Amino acid sequence: MRGRDELRSRRARSLRRVPTRVESLLWTKIRNRQLGGFKFVRQEPIGPYCVDFACRERRLIVELDGGQHAESTTDPRRDAELGAHGYRVIRVWNNDLVENTEGVLQMLLSELRK
Secondary structure (H helix, E strand, C coil): CCCCCHHHHHHHHHHHHCCCHHHHHHHHHHHHHCECCECCEEEEEECCEEEEEEECCCCEEEEEECHHHCCCCCHHHHHHHHHHCCCEEEEEEHHHHHHCHHHHHHHHHHHHHC
16 A cells, blocks of 8 residues: 555654654744745654654754763664665754754754755
């Protein structure tokens, strides 16, 4: 059967309903084409994963990482698999976003313009 995987779509919808504080912060800054006119979606199923934010047009994924990702052994494999789908993955630490929101937004805009 073609089309969306319903299980992943339901999971994505569920994650959208209860975003973290940091996800909400970034979403308020990038939604509705506020960042350079680029459209982002949140909690997007791509391959077997549900990514935090994606700009489909520029094939860019933004993942917000908390402390649990500091020593993650699965993140590099996940990034490689998402890369196989044609996406670049940018990882942003939660505290970087909170403490330097404008700096993070400028870095994302620079990446989008590449």
